[in-house]
Amino acid sequence: xxQNFRLRFDGAVAARELRSAAARGxxxxxxxxxxxxxxxxxxxxxxxxxxxxxxxxxxxxTGMVSFDGPYAVRQHEELTWRHAPGRTxxxxxxxxxxxxxxxxxxxxxxxxxxxx
Numbered sequence: 001x002x003q004n005f006r007l008r009f010d011g012a013v014a015a016r017e018l019r020s021a022a023a024r025g026x027x028x029x030x031x032x033x034x035x036x037x038x039x040x041x042x043x044x045x046x047x048x049x050x051x052x053x054x055x056x057x058x059x060x061x062t063g064m065v066s067f068d069g070p071y072a073v074r075q076h077e078e079l080t081w082r083h084a085p086g087r088t089x090x091x092x093x094x095x096x097x098x099x100x101x102x103x104x105x106x107x108x109x110x111x112x113x114x115x116x
Contacts, residue, residue, distance in 0.1 A: 025110030029103030030063035036095035
C-alpha cells in the first residue's frame with residue numbers, strides 16, 4: 001500500500017536550535033577545561049585558582065577560559081619557577097591541548113540531543 005507523507009521543515013528554527021545546542025556544548029567544554037586547569041594551576045593560597053572563569057559568546061560560538069589574578073600570565077609562562085607537586089606552569093595551555101577530544105564530544109552530544 002502506498003503511503004503519503006507531508007513534511008514541513010523550518011530551516012531557521014532548526015538552525016537556531018542547533019546553534020543554541022552548540023553553545024551549550026561549548027560551555028560544557030570550557031567548564032571541563034577550567035576544571036582540568038584548576039587541578040594543575042599553581043597553588044599557594046588558592047587566590048589564582050579562585051579567579052578562573054569559563055564563558056561562551058553565543059553569537060560567535062567562542063569559548064573562553066581565563067584566570068584573572070594579577071600574576072596569572074607570569075605564573076603561566078614562567079617555566080623555571082618551582083610549584084607544589086602536581087602544579088605546573090602552562091596550566092591553561094596544557095589543559096586546553098589535552099581536552100580537545102572531550103570538548104568535541106561534549107559539543108557533539110548536545111547537537112545530537114537537539115536533533116532528537
